[in-house]
Amino acid sequence: MQIYREEHRVFRQAVRKFIEKEMIPYLDQWEEKGEFPREMWSRLGRQGYLCPWLPEDLGGIGADFEYSVIIAEELSRIDSGIGISLHSDIVAPYIFSYGQLEQKVRWLPQCATGELILAIAMTEPNAGSDLQGIQTTALKRGDEYVINGQKTFISNGMVADLIIVVAKTDPKAQPAYKGLSLLAVPADTPGLSRRKLQKMGLHLVDTAELFFEDCRVPKTHLLGEEGKGFFYLMEKLPQERLLSALFSQSLAESMLEDALNYARERKAFGRAIGDFQHNAFKLAEMATEVQLGRTFLDDLIAQHIAGKDIAVRVAMAKWWISEMANRVAYHALQLHGGYGYMEEYSISRRFRSIRAHSIFAGTTEVMKMIIARQMGLSGF
Ligand SMILES: Cc1cc2nc3c(=O)[nH]c(=O)nc-3n(C[C@H](O)[C@H](O)[C@H](O)COP(=O)(O)OP(=O)(O)OC[C@H]3O[C@@H](n4cnc5c(N)ncnc54)[C@H](O)[C@@H]3O)c2cc1C
Structure with a gap:
């Protein structure tokens, strides 16, 4: 299903360029300090990359969900970008959907500028x-x-x-x-x-x-x-799980790319390691799984944009894609040999980051409970 238009492609290019210029060169430095600089939040806000879906009178640009997806996918390249999507697309929607007008006016414009960060x-x-x-x-x-x-x-x-x-x-x-x-x-x-x-x-x-x-x-x-808190969570958790699946998927794609590049360059026994049939097949399996995840995810994104109920299917995507991305992480690191274990190779960072995705926003086991219940199976 086609979900992107020309303006989305232009927007993606702009976000990518911003991340490549303003973030990627500093990643090692930020990782070492274990901190994403506060100043970057303001810069993301100035670019219109925080809560872009908010209406203009609340500080946003009234953008559709595709823009949030694009920002999240591009941010996944810095592995830890999920903190920004959490602010924009997971927490701010609670204020927008359930807040009184006075609360929205008070807090949301500052969420869009990056002056007010949410958790x-x-x-x-x-x-x-x-x-x-x-x-x-x-x-x-x-x-x-x-x-x-x-x-x-x-x-x-x-x-x-x-x-x-x-x-x-x-x-x-x-x-x-x-x-x-x-x-x-x-x-x-x-x-x-x-x-x-x-x-x-x-x-x-x-x-x-x-x-x-x-x-x-x-x-x-x-x-x-x-007394409505639990119902509000149930309403908003599908979008949280969709974003989590999206980060897992994007990370899987990045790790596959890392592995493929490395397998083409690294030589052993006189050949590129990717030319050994075992490794070539491993990469082919990874590419197949990554493609399956992408197809499932894009369909779900389109369903979500169309306003369909995705609660059960997103539970399927969330557990499967995060587990798939963890398999990809394991094999991609293995293909890097000892270098994969070194901090200076992005695969080691991604290997660690992806582990959280089958835990937060509902564990793999909890996702399976949701699916099983919908199948009429109980007893949990
Ligand atoms: C990096 C990170 C960021 C997070 N960010 C947030 C955040 O911003 N806000 C927030 O509120 N929380 C956050 N969490 C918490 C996260 O949502 C919880 O860790 C998660 O829901 C699991 O809860 P728990 O850790 O208490 O594990 P438990 O619920 O104790 O589960 C332990 C294990 O038992 C399994 N289990 C539990 N019940 C069943 C069952 N019925 N059948 C089979 N297996 C079962 C679980 O799947 C898991 O494997 C974050 C967690 C991490 C790791």
Whole structure:
């Protein structure tokens, strides 16, 4: 299905050029520091690459979802680009869809300029796959909510200025998910502290633990209605999973390209290593799997743009493409021999980064539960 028009192709060229000139030359330096410079957020904002889908009166350019896809695909070339898509296409939509006009006007234009960076905090030390186990509470006291609890593994958690926190506003609700709500918590609110976690890859997206101790936000920071948090998550998670599948797919394509280039150049026993039948077949298998992923993904992107319900199919794409990309990572690194294990080769960075994709935004196993349930199988 054709999803791109000429203006999309022109836009892709511009994004690619920007990334090649302004980001790729500095990647090693940023990786070493383990930080994506704050200044880059403003520059991405000035280019119109943050939340481009927002209407003009909220600071965007009213772009269709294809533009977000293009930005995400191009950003995948810096491996850790997912932190930017998380801000633009995963968290900002919660404010846009469920926020009051006053909340949208207050926060969204700054999200488009990069002055306000977003994160979403669902996971807790004892509640990851099973969000119904969330223990963080946000209890109403007068005109405020008082938040107590802990979140973990929060992407952009250190750099974020505003964090959408999933908390229990009604701890007695049965079933528990009916007591969950979304609250927008400014990062400088007293009672909120954060700690950066060290992780094996994705070094340009910080990951944090958040601690809430009598952290008070005005009642006006509730997003949407009380008790609807879980439903809002269910509505927005398909787009999050689509973007995660997209990053996995783009990474798989980059790793295949790395492997093919290397296999053509590297010589052993007097021949290019790609000319040994074993390696040629391995590359042919990788290319086939990568192509399968691309076909599935592009179809899903088109379905999503057309407004179709993709919840189950995106679960299929999310688990399969992320696992496929991990297989590609394994074989692409193997083809690089010892060089593949060295930091200066991009395959080693990509090998580490791709590992997270079968875990966040719902693990492979959780995706299979969603699919199995739709097939009428229960018992989980
Ligand atoms: C790099 C990174 C970034 C992240 N960013 C964010 C973020 O921005 N915001 C956020 O809220 N969270 C974030 N997460 C958290 C992520 O969503 C969770 O780690 C994930 O949902 C899994 O939860 P868990 O780690 O608690 O694992 P658990 O839920 O404890 O699962 C452990 C293992 O058991 C399996 N399992 C669980 N239940 C079942 C079952 N019923 N049947 C079979 N197997 C099962 C899981 O698949 C997994 O393999 C991030 C995680 C990582 C690694």
